[in-house]
Amino acid sequence: MTDTAIQTRRREIATEHLLFKLIEYVEGQHPGLLDTLEQSLDHLGDPADDDSKDDEAVRQIARRMIAGARAETGGGAKR
Structure with a gap:
């Protein structure tokens, strides 16, 4: 793994x-x-403009993040 990839991973975490x-x-x-x-x-x-573009995959990651935040905050309102 390159130094740039390691730094990117650490920033993401x-x-x-x-x-x-x-x-x-x-x-x-x-x-x-x-x-x-x-x-x-x-x-x-x-925002990718190549074959890696996958809007639904990005949305699914966001859904999992929201679900995790709901679990941490006691469920949230979810109207």
């Missing part, structure tokens, strides 16, 4: 952790954030 903590905090203060994020997924897509 750190960013994901901080994002989850931010989501947990905001959802705790203002319930409904997770619902809003979930409702926005239709607009999420993969």
Whole structure:
């Protein structure tokens, strides 16, 4: 694995952790954030312009992240 790939992986792990903590905090203060994020997924897509482009795969990752955040925050509202 190249140094660039290692740094990219480490940044992704750190960013994901901080994002989850931010989501947990905001959802705790203002319930409904997770619902809003979930409702926005239709607009999420993969910006690749080659054969690796897969909008649904990106959305599925986001759905798993939201589900994980719901589990951490006690379920969220899920309207």
